[in-house]
Each structure stands twice: as C-alpha cells, then as structure tokens.
Amino acid sequence: NAGVTQTPKFQVLKTGQSMTLQCAQDMNHNSMYWYRQDPGMGLRLIYYSASEGTTDKGEVPNGYNVSRLNKREFSLRLESAAPSQTSVYFCASSPGQGNYEQYFGPGTRLTVT
Amino acid sequence: AQTVTQSQPEMSVQEAETVTLSCTYDTSESDYYLFWYKQPPSRQMILVIRQEAYKQQNATENRFSVNFQKAAKSFSLKISDSQLGDAAMYFCAYSEGYNFNKFYFGSGTKLNVKP
Numbered sequence: 001n002a003g004v005t006q007t008p009k010f011q012v013l014k015t016g017q018s019m020t021l022q023c024a025q026d027m028n029h030n031s032m033y034w035y036r037q038d039p040g041m042g043l044r045l046i047y048y049s050a051s052e053g054t055t056d057k058g059e060v061p062n063g064y065n066v067s068r069l070n071k072r073e074f075s076l077r078l079e080s081a082a083p084s085q086t087s088v089y090f091c092a093s094s095p096g097q098g099n100y101e102q103y104f105g106p107g108t109r110l111t112v113t
Numbered sequence: 114a115q116t117v118t119q120s121q122p123e124m125s126v127q128e129a130e131t132v133t134l135s136c137t138y139d140t141s142e143s144d145y146y147l148f149w150y151k152q153p154p155s156r157q158m159i160l161v162i163r164q165e166a167y168k169q170q171n172a173t174e175n176r177f178s179v180n181f182q183k184a185a186k187s188f189s190l191k192i193s194d195s196q197l198g199d200a201a202m203y204f205c206a207y208s209e210g211y212n213f214n215k216f217y218f219g220s221g222t223k224l225n226v227k228p
Contacts, residue, residue: 102216
C-alpha cells in the first residue's frame with residue numbers, strides 16, 4: 001500500500017498562474033483533507049471532503065478550490081496564485097465513521113514568486 | 114475557531130531521559146479527540162498517540178503517554194527513555210466533537226535529543 005500520495009513534490013509558480021495539486025489514497029478511506037503549513041505554524045485546514053461527492057470549507061479556504069474526483073482522489077486548485085500561498089501543502093485521509101485518525105501524505109512545497 | 118496552544122517552541126532532552134511537552138486547548142465541547150503528531154525532518158506527519166475526551170484513562174503507546182486533564186483543558190505528552198530518533202517537531206491537535214473532520218493544530222514544539 002502506498003498510503004497517501006501527492007504530486008508534485010515541489011513547484012514554483014509566478015503570481016497569477018494556476019495549478020492543481022493532486023492527492024490519492026489507496027486505503028479506501030471516506031474522508032480526505034487539504035492543509036497548509038507555514039513556517040513556525042502548525043497545519044491549517046483548507047478544505048475537507050467527509051465523503052465522496054461532498055466538500056466543505058476549513059479554516060483558510062480563500063483562494064482555493066477543491067474537487068473530490070472519486071473516493072480515492074482529492075485535488076486542490078489555485079486559480080490565481082499569490083505569494084501569500086507560498087507554503088507546504090499536505091493531503092490527508094481518514095477512515096471516517098467513528099475513526100478519525102488522519103494519515104498524511106509527504107507534502108508539496110509550493111513557492112509563488 | 115478553536116485554539117490549540119503549545120507554549121514551548123523548543124525543548125531539549127538527554128538520550129534515555131524523560132521529557133514532557135505541553136499543550137492546552139480551548140473548547141466549549143464535551144466530546145472531542147486530542148492527538149499528538151510527530152513531524153521529523155522528512156516532513157511526514159506521523160500519529161504518536163490519541164485520546165478520546167470521554168475516556169478518563171490516559172492513553173499510552175509504548176514509551177509515549179499523555180496526561181489528559183479535561184477540566185484544565187490540558188493534554189501533555191511524556192516521552193520516556195528518549196531516543197535519538199525522537200528528535201522532531203511535535204504537534205498537538207484537537208478535533209471537534211460535532212464535526213470530527215475539523216482538526217486544529219498547535220504551532221509545534223521542536224524536540225532536540227542530545228546523545
């Protein structure tokens with residue numbers, strides 16, 4: 001089992017460019033999440049998907065969109081990147097239905113210049 | 114929004130000694146989960162231990178144990194017999210009772226282990 005995978009591992013964007021971060025899990029988990037981690041801070045929830053077909057805002061959703069493509073995949077899109085979105089992005093998944101332990105991917109380091 | 118506070122940005126411990134990392138949280142809920150995650154230099158987030166608020170017994174996982182004080186809203190992590198591999202950032206996290214999908218993380222404590 002690969003667990004939670006994320007692509008790409010690193011990305012540099014110019015201000016105003018768009019991109020999509022991809023996340024997939026092979027654990028048949030119901031819930032998936034996107035976080036960002038800024039220097040000196042803990043992870044902050046951007047969006048989550050409690051089940052296939054649903055998405056909800058987390059703590060810091062502005063500037064992002066998400067798609068739960070199917071049970072395995074949950075993507076995060078930056079439509080017009082800004083320097084404030086420079087961060088490390090983590091995807092996570094959890095079984096749900098009473099078990100909310102989260103399993104994390106390796107992260108994507110995004111720099112917006 | 115809920116807040117999770119880790120007041121120790123950095124701590125050091127001698128190999129084989131015991132260290133305690135502090136965490137406090139703010140909530141009006143009675144049902145919630147608390148977690149400690151470890152983040153080594155590889156950046157991978159690894160679950161160390163979890164505690165359900167309705168359980169009075171403190172959780173234990175091998176060398177890792179917690180001191181959960183619900184009334185004080187305190188959730189500290191004790192690492193016994195510290196090993197070099199324990200060196201990492203440690204994050205305390207809280208998950209809401211009415212929506213367990215919403216996690217809130219503290220700012221982290223960097224643990225150094227001296228040989």
